[in-house]
Amino acid sequence: MYEKIFESTKLAQPVVAGDSWQHLCYVSTWDAFLSQSGGEWARVFRDGARVKFGKPSGSYAMLGRVKGFPAYWSQWTFKVHPAFEINGLPNPNEVLNPNWNIGYSLGPSSSSGKFIDDVNQVYLHQPSANRIDIHSLEDGRKVGEIVHNAGEYFAAIAWVQPGQVAGLCRTSGKVRIMDYLSSPRVLATGRLDPFKVAGYDSAFHLFFAIGTDYKARVYCREAWPAVLSAPVFDPPTVRGLKGNLVKTRLTGQDGEPCPGWWVHWELADAGGGLRGSLDNYVTKTDTAGWAKSRYFGPDDNQPGSGKIKARVVLS
Numbered sequence: 001m002y003e004k005i006f007e008s009t010k011l012a013q014p015v016v017a018g019d020s021w022q023h024l025c026y027v028s029t030w031d032a033f034l035s036q037s038g039g040e041w042a043r044v045f046r047d048g049a050r051v052k053f054g055k056p057s058g059s060y061a062m063l064g065r066v067k068g069f070p071a072y073w074s075q076w077t078f079k080v081h082p083a084f085e086i087n088g089l090p091n092p093n094e095v096l097n098p099n100w101n102i103g104y105s106l107g108p109s110s111s112s113g114k115f116i117d118d119v120n121q122v123y124l125h126q127p128s129a130n131r132i133d134i135h136s137l138e139d140g141r142k143v144g145e146i147v148h149n150a151g152e153y154f155a156a157i158a159w160v161q162p163g164q165v166a167g168l169c170r171t172s173g174k175v176r177i178m179d180y181l182s183s184p185r186v187l188a189t190g191r192l193d194p195f196k197v198a199g200y201d202s203a204f205h206l207f208f209a210i211g212t213d214y215k216a217r218v219y220c221r222e223a224w225p226a227v228l229s230a231p232v233f234d235p236p237t238v239r240g241l242k243g244n245l246v247k248t249r250l251t252g253q254d255g256e257p258c259p260g261w262w263v264h265w266e267l268a269d270a271g272g273g274l275r276g277s278l279d280n281y282v283t284k285t286d287t288a289g290w291a292k293s294r295y296f297g298p299d300d301n302q303p304g305s306g307k308i309k310a311r312v313v314l315s
Contacts, residue, residue, distance in 0.1 A: 008048030048216035257289030
């Protein structure tokens, strides 16, 4: 699970009782988020403060776009319009898909987010809860796909950086970071708390969500360590003065790897004194979450046993 670094006491709720948030996008010119419900657009800040900004037209549905700015699909014309950079609202004078009309079956909804990259002329659509199809904006043909196996439609597909998006699942909180351009695939996985709406802050590389309780939450894009496995030898047979590889794996709450953390190694007395030595007493976890060191047995050629301990310091 991604590390939650802030939770508001303020409640970012729509003004009208019974109304509910449907979409959310980061607007860099505000350094804040634009949230759309059935009855309002609102500017929402990281501390949960909400300012009503306008009333949306029923014909526009928000979707993700490059650089994090929102775009808007019209259910009447099947065209996608960019947002004005100043206010984040639809610019009806510009069209991002002039050559191909995106019909009802492919358009965004409150339960299934879409994404348009007009720079590279592609459109991301979810045909199922486990796959994203990549369509050409020139003629609508499918040019690729990403099998992510989240088992739930992404309520939002948000821009992360050039060629990468984050898919966010509303009910389970699952997150998939995906490459859709150079080699379509899942790059990383994570999880947030279940939410009403969520998006990605591409300026500070944070996830932002309005929870089911309407509290605003900010998450660092880093899996928070939950489990450090017992050290094991690879191969399992330990040999004398040879440098024997020993490793341990650091993972998050959902079993995802935690790279870049320092693991501290220690030799402990198992009843016969300290035996042997370690090559490194502090090592860093790799991209798969593994930290590794080497153990050298004692030089007296006498049998015996010892303990190797590993720990990680959470600051």
